[in-house]
Amino acid sequence: MDEREAALRRAAEIGFDYLSKLPERAVGARADAATIASRLGDLADEGMDPTRVVEELATAVDPGLVGSLGPRYFGFVIGGQLPASAAADWLTAAWGQNAALHASSPAGAAVEQVAGRWMLDLLGLPADASFGLPTGAGLGNTVGLAAARHAVLARHGWDVEARGLYNAPEITVVVGEEAHATLSTALQYLGLGRERVVRVPVDDQGAMLADAARDAIVAVDGPLIVAIQAGNVNSGAFDPAATVADAVASHPNAWVHVDGAFGLWAAVPPSLRHLVEGVDRADSWSTDAHKWLNVGYDCGFVAVREADAHRAAMATSASYLMRSEQRENWEWVLDSSRRARGFILYAALRSLGRSGVRALVERCCALARRMADQLREADDVAVLNDVVLNQVLVRFGDSDERTREVIAAVQEDGTAWMGGTTWQGKAAMRISVSNWSTTEADADRTVEAILRCARR
Ligand SMILES: Cc1ncc(COP(=O)(O)O)c(C=O)c1O
CATH class of the missing domain: 1.20.1340 (dopa decarboxylase, N-terminal domain)
Incomplete structure (x- = not known):
């Protein structure tokens, strides 16, 4: 050997x-x-x-x-690794393909293309949308908003990639007050300004108020980008996509981007589709495979209705880069040389099939409800959010100090792990049920550990 x-x-x-x-x-x-x-x-x-x-x-x-790959890890929004995807990941390392170009790996090009089409189909997005595999949903937001920036300025005859934003027509960006931090960093990277936005107030679940969203949109007549969220990182709540889609329909130059890092997966089971109503009417979408699909790091997914805007925002050229007649992976994301993350995405989708993805998402939501129900029953424990998805926010003794103590005690205990957050000014424990291998027994054991720590 x-x-x-x-x-x-x-x-x-x-x-x-x-x-x-x-x-x-x-x-x-x-x-x-x-x-x-x-x-x-x-x-x-x-x-x-x-x-x-x-x-x-x-x-x-x-x-x-x-x-974090184990069945009782409930921190952040971190999925595990499906066996087929983990095995494909090991092979991805063994094969060591640079999946940027068709010329550098026809296998990497082909698998990403097939897996990307399957993702569009599964998530109910337009079959002819363009797509790319960024490292994660955060950079997917940057890609989607770059395509948006290109399109709304191109409609004014402005080539933002060539001329930058100097003296460009002003773009109004509308976001919810609860937009994810990576949405702000995307605006920061793109010169749109993380603070130079119209912030729409939200309801007690963190979703944009529909009337306020409509008012903010109809007040704008220049180039407009609206960034909505499918799945609040704390509560799992959804912005009112259908209202936003209706409001932009009469606007001459608007683009709607959806940050659906994990919430976009609600499009898969029929029982959850009401949450994403109207999301398919947007112009760009960002999600993660490394969260709820249980693909290893790193694998995000971004899709754009107008392929030309997407490519114009991302692609550059250099004489040695041997562009082929076929789809080139690197033209749809920010990075060029990269690992063939399409292999791990393909393996996950192939091993689960549609029914497996549906079951995975439904099971996690059912476990989140089960844990919330058990916790709600206990003295001095409150569940702060409507458990519509896989996220549960828990507070102990209606006290920040006590809540933080319980979180620290659970982390120290080692049976399970979950982090904390601040929800509407109050400390809360965050439980995110995102792992394929979590069972009812794991959920029950975790609740027991939480209540044991809380009683100490
Ligand atoms: C709503 C939302 N958007 C974006 C992100 C960023 O995802 P990533 O860290 O995979 O880039 C997250 C992460 O939790 C999220 O919940």
């Missing part, structure tokens, strides 16, 4: 061992970054045998690993 094979086999063994112990390992990390860094040593003059490097690395970092 040569040294490469030995190192890869050892890495696989260590990986299997980690994954098999994951369900019973403490979910949170047991050491902080400074401690892990101190275990890594200094840069040496001499090199090291590859297998030993792998073993040393695994031993050094182990206490700092977070069991």
Whole structure:
């Protein structure tokens, strides 16, 4: 066995061992970054045998690993890894394709194209929309808003890619007060200004008030971009997409972008489709595969109704870049050289099929409701949001201090892991049920752990 094979086999063994112990390992990390860094040593003059490097690395970092692939991790909005997708991920590393160009990997080009079309179909988006695979929904927002910026200015005869925003017609950007932070960074990157927006007030679930959204839109007669949200990162609430679509219908130059990092998946099960009513009438959409589809990092998805605006906003050219007649992956996202993340997306969709995606989304929502119902029953525990999706916000003793104490105690206990947030000025525990492997028993065990910690 040569040294490469030995190192890869050892890495696989260590990986299997980690994954098999994951369900019973403490979910949170047991050491902080400074401690892990101190275990890594200094840069040496001499090199090291590859297998030993792998073993040393695994031993050094182990206490700092977070069991976020496991069934009782409910932090942020972090999915696990479906077995087929995880296996395809290992192969993606083995094959090491640069999926930027057809010339650099016909396989990478083909798989991304097929998986992208399946995503449009599954999410109920126009079959002829263009799409790309950014690293995540945050950069998907940047891509969607770049296409929006291109289109609304091109309709005024302004080429923003060539001339920039100097002396360009002014664009009004309308967002909800609860827009995700990455929406603001997208505006910041694109020169549209994170503060130079019209903010629409929201209801007690964090969704734009429909009347206020309509008023904000009809007040604008120049170029207009409206960015709505499908799935509030805390509550899971949806902005009123149908009202927004109706309001922009009579506007001469508007574009609607949807940030649906996880909420766009509500389009898959018929039981949740009412939440995304009108979302398919937008012009661009951003979501993640590495959240609810349970694809490993990193894999987002962005789709744009007007392919020409999408490509104009993203593509550049250079003489050596051998553009083919076929779809080029890199023309639809911000990065050029990159891994073939289409393989992991394809494997997830192929292994689940439509019915599997539907079941995954429905199961997570049912588990979120189950946990909310059990928590609501307990003394001094309040569920702050309407549990319409997979997100639950919990508060203890109607006290910020006590809520933060319970969150810290649960994290320390190790049975499960969830983070905190501030919801409408109050501290809350955030539970996001996003993992394919979470069962009812995991949900019940987690609630028991939370209530045990709360009683201490
Ligand atoms: C609504 C929303 N938009 C965007 C993002 C950013 O996604 P990513 O970190 O994958 O870029 C998130 C992450 O939770 C989100 O919830």
